[in-house]
Amino acid sequence: MEPFVYLASQSPRRRQLLEQIGVRYTLLLANSEDHEPDPEALETVLPRESASDYVQRVTGLKLDAALARLERRGLEGAPVLCSDTTVSLGRRILGKPESTREAGEMLRALSGKTHRVLTAVALHTGRKRLTTLSVSQVQFADMTDAQIAAYVASGEPMGKAGAYGVQGHAAAYIAKISGSYSGIMGLPVFETANLLRAAGLVL
Numbered sequence: 001m002e003p004f005v006y007l008a009s010q011s012p013r014r015r016q017l018l019e020q021i022g023v024r025y026t027l028l029l030a031n032s033e034d035h036e037p038d039p040e041a042l043e044t045v046l047p048r049e050s051a052s053d054y055v056q057r058v059t060g061l062k063l064d065a066a067l068a069r070l071e072r073r074g075l076e077g078a079p080v081l082c083s084d085t086t087v088s089l090g091r092r093i094l095g096k097p098e099s100t101r102e103a104g105e106m107l108r109a110l111s112g113k114t115h116r117v118l119t120a121v122a123l124h125t126g127r128k129r130l131t132t133l134s135v136s137q138v139q140f141a142d143m144t145d146a147q148i149a150a151y152v153a154s155g156e157p158m159g160k161a162g163a164y165g166v167q168g169h170a171a172a173y174i175a176k177i178s179g180s181y182s183g184i185m186g187l188p189v190f191e192t193a194n195l196l197r198a199a200g201l202v203l
């Protein structure tokens with residue numbers, strides 16, 4: 001029997017990656033009756049917060065919101081999964097760009113450098129809360145201003161941490177990765193499978 005979870009995520013990549021490891025899911029998204037704050041409001045970095053503290057804290061907040069949704073729908077105790085991805089370059093934390101201008105700035109900062117991509121995953125089932133963190137290194141080749149402008153114009157950077165998708169055209173500029181390809185995309189499949197196994201959801 002395939003494992004089943006409620007997936008509290010709007011990200012199409014996370015759905016695709018769960019499907020890849022044969023996990024069945026039902027989306028658990030906020031509706032207007034949930035009266036939840038705008039999800040972007042959760043994603044504020046605290047002063048002096050490290051990228052790993054930040055991504056794990058935001059994932060915890062997403063899980064809290066998901067548990068409240070489960071309870072409102074009379075589904076307490078059902079397995080629910082959520083995740084957050086962030087990019088860190090030196091001391092800077094790069095979230096999702098708010099404008100094409102910001103996307104261009106992020107890509108200029110990443111060009112020719114190595115950065116880290118952190119993805120935290122949280123699973124709650126019964127009374128158990130299990131979490132994991134995947135950290136990868138990504139080395140970008142130099143990008144010219146014209147290449148950055150063309151990539152931004154493609155629309156791909158929007159909605160993605162660090163303004164790029166490893167699974168998309170940005171791959172043409174990624175010289176090297178070390179870590180978890182799926183983690184960079186938004187859901188580290190090996191670590192997620194381990195969480196599901198640890199929770200006793202056979203896999």
Ligand SMILES: Cc1cn([C@H]2C[C@H](O)[C@@H](COP(=O)(O)OP(=O)(O)OP(=O)(O)O)O2)c(=O)[nH]c1=O
Pocket residue numbers: 008009010011013014062083084085086087096117159160161162164165166167184185186
């Ligand atoms: C670095 C990188 C990020 N991303 C995406 C994954 C995430 O969807 C997004 C980071 O934003 P998140 O805030 O982690 O997730 P989300 O808002 O898209 O979805 P939800 O909170 O509902 O689960 O960046 C890629 O698709 N490819 C990449 O190479």
